[in-house]
Amino acid sequence: MPKDPLKLAHALRLKCPYCGESPLREDGSWVEFAEGCHRCGYRYHREDGYFSGAPWMITYPVVAVICLVFIVGILSMDSPPPTYLVVGISGLIGVGFAILTMPWAKALWLYLDHRFHPLEENDRWPVK
Numbered sequence: 001m002p003k004d005p006l007k008l009a010h011a012l013r014l015k016c017p018y019c020g021e022s023p024l025r026e027d028g029s030w031v032e033f034a035e036g037c038h039r040c041g042y043r044y045h046r047e048d049g050y051f052s053g054a055p056w057m058i059t060y061p062v063v064a065v066i067c068l069v070f071i072v073g074i075l076s077m078d079s080p081p082p083t084y085l086v087v088g089i090s091g092l093i094g095v096g097f098a099i100l101t102m103p104w105a106k107a108l109w110l111y112l113d114h115r116f117h118p119l120e121e122n123d124r125w126p127v128k
Protein backbone atom coordinates (compact mmCIF):
# COMPACT_ATOMS: atom_id res chain seq x y z
CA MET A 1 0.00 0.00 0.00
CA PRO A 2 1.35 3.47 -0.87
CA LYS A 3 2.33 5.77 1.98
CA ASP A 4 -0.60 8.18 1.41
CA PRO A 5 -3.28 6.43 -0.63
CA LEU A 6 -6.13 8.67 0.60
CA LYS A 7 -7.35 10.87 -2.26
CA LEU A 8 -9.71 13.85 -2.04
CA ALA A 9 -10.49 13.63 -5.77
CA HIS A 10 -11.77 10.07 -5.33
CA ALA A 11 -14.00 11.13 -2.44
CA LEU A 12 -15.44 14.07 -4.37
CA ARG A 13 -16.28 11.71 -7.26
CA LEU A 14 -18.18 9.74 -4.57
CA LYS A 15 -15.81 6.80 -4.88
CA CYS A 16 -13.75 5.04 -2.24
CA PRO A 17 -11.07 7.55 -1.13
CA TYR A 18 -8.43 4.80 -1.12
CA CYS A 19 -8.90 2.79 -4.31
CA GLY A 20 -11.18 5.17 -6.25
CA GLU A 21 -13.19 2.23 -7.62
CA SER A 22 -16.16 1.37 -5.41
CA PRO A 23 -19.01 3.86 -5.03
CA LEU A 24 -19.48 5.43 -1.61
CA ARG A 25 -23.28 5.33 -1.82
CA GLU A 26 -25.58 2.38 -1.56
CA ASP A 27 -27.14 1.39 -4.86
CA GLY A 28 -30.10 3.62 -5.63
CA SER A 29 -29.67 5.90 -2.63
CA TRP A 30 -28.93 9.61 -2.73
CA VAL A 31 -27.48 9.97 0.76
CA GLU A 32 -26.97 6.47 2.25
CA PHE A 33 -23.37 5.32 2.17
CA ALA A 34 -22.25 1.71 2.07
CA GLU A 35 -20.59 0.20 5.14
CA GLY A 36 -17.30 0.00 3.33
CA CYS A 37 -15.41 -0.70 0.14
CA HIS A 38 -15.75 -4.25 -1.14
CA ARG A 39 -12.64 -3.87 -3.27
CA CYS A 40 -9.98 -2.63 -0.83
CA GLY A 41 -11.58 -3.08 2.58
CA TYR A 42 -11.75 0.61 3.45
CA ARG A 43 -14.44 1.11 6.14
CA TYR A 44 -16.73 4.11 5.55
CA HIS A 45 -18.79 3.88 8.75
CA ARG A 46 -16.64 3.97 11.85
CA GLU A 47 -19.46 4.10 14.42
CA ASP A 48 -23.19 4.78 14.78
CA GLY A 49 -24.03 8.32 13.72
CA TYR A 50 -20.67 8.69 12.08
CA PHE A 51 -21.89 10.94 9.27
CA SER A 52 -23.88 13.29 11.52
CA GLY A 53 -20.88 15.62 11.53
CA ALA A 54 -21.20 16.23 7.79
CA PRO A 55 -24.28 18.44 7.90
CA TRP A 56 -23.22 20.26 11.05
CA MET A 57 -19.63 20.93 10.05
CA ILE A 58 -19.97 21.31 6.28
CA THR A 59 -23.50 21.69 4.89
CA TYR A 60 -25.15 24.02 7.39
CA PRO A 61 -22.35 26.62 7.49
CA VAL A 62 -22.21 26.70 3.67
CA VAL A 63 -26.00 26.97 3.45
CA ALA A 64 -26.00 29.79 6.00
CA VAL A 65 -23.44 31.75 3.97
CA ILE A 66 -25.33 31.19 0.70
CA CYS A 67 -28.64 32.28 2.23
CA LEU A 68 -27.01 35.31 3.86
CA VAL A 69 -25.44 36.40 0.55
CA PHE A 70 -28.79 35.90 -1.19
CA ILE A 71 -30.72 37.90 1.41
CA VAL A 72 -28.18 40.75 1.50
CA GLY A 73 -28.10 40.83 -2.30
CA ILE A 74 -31.88 40.97 -2.62
CA LEU A 75 -32.39 43.49 0.18
CA SER A 76 -29.75 45.80 -1.28
CA MET A 77 -31.84 46.20 -4.46
CA ASP A 78 -33.52 49.56 -5.03
CA SER A 79 -36.99 48.08 -4.58
CA PRO A 80 -36.62 44.72 -2.80
CA PRO A 81 -39.51 42.24 -2.76
CA PRO A 82 -41.49 41.74 0.44
CA THR A 83 -39.54 40.25 3.34
CA TYR A 84 -41.72 37.13 3.54
CA LEU A 85 -40.90 36.37 -0.10
CA VAL A 86 -37.15 36.85 0.46
CA VAL A 87 -37.21 34.60 3.54
CA GLY A 88 -39.29 31.96 1.73
CA ILE A 89 -37.08 31.86 -1.33
CA SER A 90 -33.96 31.84 0.83
CA GLY A 91 -35.34 28.88 2.77
CA LEU A 92 -36.07 26.97 -0.42
CA ILE A 93 -32.58 27.68 -1.74
CA GLY A 94 -31.04 26.53 1.55
CA VAL A 95 -33.03 23.32 1.81
CA GLY A 96 -32.51 22.51 -1.87
CA PHE A 97 -28.79 23.12 -1.68
CA ALA A 98 -28.48 20.99 1.48
CA ILE A 99 -30.32 18.05 -0.10
CA LEU A 100 -28.46 18.24 -3.40
CA THR A 101 -24.99 18.52 -1.87
CA MET A 102 -25.37 16.12 1.07
CA PRO A 103 -23.48 13.21 -0.61
CA TRP A 104 -20.48 15.45 -1.26
CA ALA A 105 -20.61 16.85 2.27
CA LYS A 106 -20.54 13.29 3.62
CA ALA A 107 -17.70 12.37 1.26
CA LEU A 108 -15.70 15.41 2.37
CA TRP A 109 -16.42 14.56 6.01
CA LEU A 110 -15.24 11.00 5.43
CA TYR A 111 -12.08 12.21 3.72
CA LEU A 112 -11.23 14.78 6.41
CA ASP A 113 -11.90 12.38 9.28
CA HIS A 114 -9.72 9.69 7.78
CA ARG A 115 -7.06 12.24 6.91
CA PHE A 116 -6.67 13.07 10.61
CA HIS A 117 -7.57 9.65 12.03
CA PRO A 118 -6.42 6.94 9.58
CA LEU A 119 -7.74 3.41 9.84
CA GLU A 120 -5.68 0.82 11.66
CA GLU A 121 -4.87 -2.38 9.80
CA ASN A 122 -7.21 -4.37 12.06
CA ASP A 123 -10.08 -1.94 11.41
CA ARG A 124 -10.94 -3.12 7.93
CA TRP A 125 -14.20 -3.86 6.18
CA PRO A 126 -14.37 -7.51 5.05
CA VAL A 127 -13.61 -7.68 1.33
CA LYS A 128 -16.01 -9.91 -0.60
Ligand SMILES: [Zn+2]
Nearest residue numbers: 016019037040
Ligand atom coordinates in the same frame (compact mmCIF):
# COMPACT_ATOMS: atom_id res chain seq x y z
ZN1 LIG B 1 -11.70 0.99 -1.91
